[in-house]
Amino acid sequence: MSENKNKILVALDGSEKAFKTIKYLCSFKPFHKKELVLHNIITKVPECYYDLKKEPFSYKATSRVKAWELGYKAEIEKFMEKSKRMLIASGFKPEAIRITIAERNKGIARDIMDEAQKGYDALLIRRRGGMQSLLPLAMGSVSTKLVEKTVCLPVMLAGIxxxxxxxxxxxxxxxxxxxxxxxxxxxxxxxxxxxxxxxxxxxxxxxxxxxxxxxxxxxxxxxxxxxxxxxxxxxxxxxxxxxxxxxxxxxxxxxxxxxxxxxxxxxxxxxxxxxxxxxxxxxxxxxxxxxxxxxxxxxxxxxxxxxxxx
Missing domain, CATH: 3.40.50.620 (HUPs)
Structure with missing residues (x-):
């Protein structure tokens, strides 16, 4: 096992289910001595959508897409700040919590795995994200990939x-x-x-x-x-x-x-x-x-x- 870095990478998708992960962190007292990195991967709209701006008939559509993108990022930032306040209220030190919002590069699971190799003690995830709440599955596709392939550090699946x-x-x-x-x-x-x-x-x-x-x-x-x-x-x-x-x-x-x-x-x-x-x-x-x-x-x-x- 790699050297204990005393830092946990917390993968969050901004959903209501993700708040349960935050509540778990708040409740498990030994984690309060850890450092936390609250990590989100944003999937931006492909650049080809903005190429449509050259076409007069598509101006309104591309404007709405841009507005959605900006609104989505604002919601994620709001979610992360609310999560940080909850963690501080439960006993975490403010300086021990860091927020990172990154753009999707290779894919959500691969991007999280890449981040996980940067000196963490453990990776904390949920079995399923908010987008998969209606599926009759025990695990979401991203969670499954992370459990299968993250062999460099402990993986924690937060329960309810x-x-x-x-x-x-x-x-x-x-x-x-x-x-x-x-x-x-x-x-x-x-x-x-x-x-x-x-x-x-x-x-x-x-x-x-x-x-x-x-x-x-x-x-x-x-x-x-x-x-x-x-x-x-x-x-x-x-x-x-x-x-x-x-x-x-x-x-x-x-x-x-x-x-x-x-x-x-x-x-x-x-x-x-x-x-x-x-x-x-x-x-x-x-x-x-x-x-x-x-x-x-x-x-x-x-x-x-x-x-x-x-």
């Missing part, structure tokens, strides 16, 4: 569930999980946040020729000893950054058919508002941009906030 500062952290002993633990520790250090260390153990499966199906062939016993050691070490890491021992809990789930479903259910049972994953778990397949379990959680825990750590 009320923030209660309880995080469910998936622990499996993998390098991805270790980096997730490190990131969470730096983010919530010396706070009153509660952390639930969640691990899902499944038996290895083999094909039973007689029964003509996959059957469990054992393996949980050995894995249990290993994961208990990992959880204890993780507990010590969080204590070392100022999280009280009574705020650190563990939940080991055995025999679940689906890791993703088990983790979502565990987060709900424990009343967690945030689920945290390493980008890839033990099955670190090189040509996959993100592991299967995180994708399933993103789509299954629609109201929760999800952090994906590279």
């Amino acid at each position: 569930q009320k923030v209660n500062h309880s995080l469910c952290l998936a622990v499996d002993g993998s390098e991805g999980a270790k980096r997730a633990i490190e990131f969470v520790g730096k983010t919530i250090e010396n706070s009153d946040c509660r952390v639930v260390l969640c691990s899902v153990l499944r038996d290895y499966e083999g094909y039973d020729e007689r029964k003509k199906k996959e059957v469990a062939v054992g393996g949980i016993g050995t894995a249990l000893e290993e994961i208990e050691a990992v959880i204890e070490e993780t507990r010590k890491q969080f204590e070392s950054v100022g999280i009280k021992r009574e705020k650190i809990e563990n939940k080991i789930i055995q025999g679940a058919k689906s890791r993703a479903s088990a983790i979502i259910e565990a987060a709900r049972e424990e009343n967690c508002d945030t689920i945290v994953f390493g980008r890839k778990g033990r099955s670190d397949v090189a040509h996959f941009d993100i592991g299967r379990v995180p994708w399933k959680v993103i789509h299954g825990a629609k109201k929760m906030t999800v952090w994906i750590i590279p």
Whole structure:
């Protein structure tokens, strides 16, 4: 993971849904020590529209297009200033918030990814923007691209569930999980946040020729000893950054058919508002941009906030 820059890039589209992202930032107290860059990409009208000015019959049409463009930019600026005031009122320092409004260049997702490589600690987005609110999809196209391709820093998907500062952290002993633990520790250090260390153990499966199906062939016993050691070490890491021992809990789930479903259910049972994953778990397949379990959680825990750590 790159050096912690203590700065979050917040991608906003000026919609009502984007205000929920601001409300999330206001509610999650550990973020108040961070610097924020409120970032918007404006899609301007193509220059060919203004070439029509040479045609007398099109003057009114091009004038209306120009008026729309100016009005749209003014609305975005108003949105950004309102967001900044909300953040300051919640406890952020005024000097820690910067607003950037950029013109679209390569495409919204690519432009955000380019900006994200300029020394940020994390990227905060929503699952869907305001323009896609009527679509029956769990994720918008821009959000999907950002989750898939932003591999240089953590990506946070802001949810709508009320923030209660309880995080469910998936622990499996993998390098991805270790980096997730490190990131969470730096983010919530010396706070009153509660952390639930969640691990899902499944038996290895083999094909039973007689029964003509996959059957469990054992393996949980050995894995249990290993994961208990990992959880204890993780507990010590969080204590070392100022999280009280009574705020650190563990939940080991055995025999679940689906890791993703088990983790979502565990987060709900424990009343967690945030689920945290390493980008890839033990099955670190090189040509996959993100592991299967995180994708399933993103789509299954629609109201929760999800952090994906590279």
